[in-house]
Amino acid sequence: MAKILIVDDEEVARLTLAEILRLEGYEIQAVESGEAAVRALQADQFDVMVLDLKMPGIGGMEVLRRVVDSLPNLAVIVLTAYGTMDSAIQAIRYRVHDYILKPAAPEQVLASISSALAGQTPQLPEQAGPRVRVEFLPGGAELAWDKRQIAWQEGSLSLTPTEARLLRALFDRKNELIPHAELVFLIQGYQVDTEEAAKILRPVVSRLRQKMSVIPGWGDRIKNVRGAGYVLELN
Helix, strand or coil: CCCCECCCCCCHHHHHHHHHHHHHHCEEEECHHHHHHHHHHHCCCEEEEEEECCCCCHHHHHHHHHHCCCCCCEEEEEECCCCCCCHHHHHHHHHCCCCEECCCCHHHHHHHHHHHHHHCCCCCCCCCCCCCCECCCCCEEEEEEECCEEEEEEEEEEHHHHHHHHHHHHHCCCCCCCHHHHHHHHHHHCCCCCCHHHHHHHHHHHHHHHHCCCCCCCCCCEECCCEEEEECCCC
8 A cells, every 4th residue: 555645734735635545545644844744754654745835844845855865766746836937946856756736636636646656666467448548659669648658569668747748748749849938838837938948848858868768769859959949850
């Protein structure tokens, strides 16, 4: 059973999310402050932390600064009503799994937790069920958008929600240059200037390129046009 730590100073939001996740079968600990979160992480092991950013005392970013290096297997999902460009950049640098703005539908949080756990644990055999939408990549790999998974004969990999949104935006307009600011808006919903957009995108694109470099026949198809944007080159 996966164990999840919820960190939120808003009691209603904290208790509501805790109850939703318990009903889904997760083991939950919910705390009201950054200080309590650090103590909980020092005392126990968690698979996922759902973390608010703006809290009295130690805020969410300070919690990340204190624990991110010592807990490399902890997946962090930021869930905040105070999303800003700066906090999004910092969250990316701290390798958070997802960055979600409140109010968020329970389904969105559950889907993010499921994908975080899928990236940390062995995949179970796939059960029969509805077909997911599949994209065929160069070299014969199959990309299942609904599952954020890419599979080929010799292996497979999972994408984070942010990586999947980035790749989806590039695929939708393949062979077309997408300016930095427009691409950030497509994947994160922020309006930022070109310089800041490039800073936000750089680490995400780098991780996506590194992941996809192992796919046979893929190569380096995500091209950076300096000062302008990115283009996915597909014939």
